[in-house]
Amino acid sequence: MFDFSGKVAVVTGAASGIGRATTELFLAGGASVVGGDIDAEALAALKAELDPDGARLEVQAYDAASSASADALIALAMDRCGALDHLALCAGVYRQHPLKEMTDANWRQTISVNLDGAFYLIRAAAQVMAPGSSIVTLASVAAHKGGTYGFAHYGASKGGILALTRSAAQDLAPDVRVNCVSPGLIETPMTVDLVQRLGEDIRKQILLGRYGKPSEIASVVGFLCSDAASFVNGEVIIASGGAYMG
Ligand SMILES: NC(=O)c1ccc[n+]([C@@H]2O[C@H](COP(=O)([O-])OP(=O)(O)OC[C@H]3O[C@@H](n4cnc5c(N)ncnc54)[C@H](O)[C@@H]3O)[C@@H](O)[C@H]2O)c1
Incomplete structure (x- = not known):
């Protein structure tokens, strides 16, 4: 879909869902x-499945x-x-x-993983990223309209991601582009419970009439990292099937 030949990408949350x-x-x-990813076992399985020869995929246990x-992941x-061109922050x-x-x-756990974790990695990556590189953060529709019941910490962490993305875009310009994707409901292990509890109600609000697939968020991350987005910076793309229009 996109040509990333010869490029180096760091992806967090790589063991599951959108990161995978x-x-x-x-x-x-x-x-x-x-x-x-924090799940070392799932990372090892991922490596065995996607790159058994170890030619192009390295994995490392990582706590956001x-x-x-974060420093150790960038050092690896x-x-x-020998370089870092793209950083995709999917752990959460x-x-x-x-x-x-x-x-x-x-409160602290959600803020630490979802928001502090993005800051730590962006700071570490910014030391080594060359001109022309790019960072993509993952927020959520919750960043735009607040977390649903019981998710105040999540909503706050994702609102922070939006502001951090735009702030980092200013700090790191013109060398590094920093953009954000805000997914709606995507079917991953993260949303299994939600879909079981409220799935039908939520689905009715999605104009496309279905939940999203992890690949449909990965493709937006890929676009933002690609040369096709070379003039897109400090931006957020909401990918919610029309459930939320920003
Ligand atoms: N799935 C959705 O509907 C949806 C919607 C909006 C935003 N998002 C965001 O997209 C991102 C990816 O979500 P997903 O749906 O793929 O979830 P997921 O649960 O499938 O994957 C999240 C990954 O993060 C890892 N992780 C959890 N805590 C960690 C930590 N402390 N350090 C390192 N890794 C850790 C998990 O092990 C897992 O592999 C998250 O930031 C999430 O908030 C998802």
Whole structure:
């Protein structure tokens, strides 16, 4: 779909859902990929399935809530591949805690993984990315209209991602483009419970009449990283099948 021959991409949340689809898209386009995820077992399975010879996919256990872990992931990319052209931030958590009962720890966990994690990696990547490189963050429709019941921390983390994306675009210009994708409901392990509880109600609000597929978000990430988006910077693309129009 996109030509990423000779490019190097770091993808977080690579073991599942949108991150996995993004990893597949970069590999299909000819890039070398370093995939990070907290689920080391799933990462090993991913590597065995997508790149058994170890030629173009490196994986490393990575905790988005840790700045040291972010630094180590970027160091691995530079060590193995000698460059970093694209960074796709797909790691995230989506856990329900109604506001009145939400503990400090509940709040901090979601903010740490979803928002702090993006800052740590963007900061680390910015030290080494060359002119012409690009970063894509993952927000959510929740960034635009607030989290649904029990997801105040998630909504706040994703609103922060939008502002961080635009701020980083300003700080890193003109060398690095920084853009964001805000998905609507995409069928991944993250949304299994949601679909079971509220799926039919949500589906009715999607103009296309169906949920999205991980590949339909990966393709937007790919577009934003590609030369086709060479003049797109500090932007957010909402991909929700028309459920939300920004
Ligand atoms: N699926 C949707 O409908 C949807 C909608 C809007 C936004 N998003 C966003 O898209 C991104 C990808 O979501 P997904 O649907 O693919 O979810 P997913 O659950 O399928 O994948 C998320 C991945 O992040 C990893 N992860 C969790 N905590 C981590 C940590 N501390 N450090 C490193 N990795 C960690 C998980 O192991 C998993 O592999 C997330 O940021 C999510 O908020 C998803």
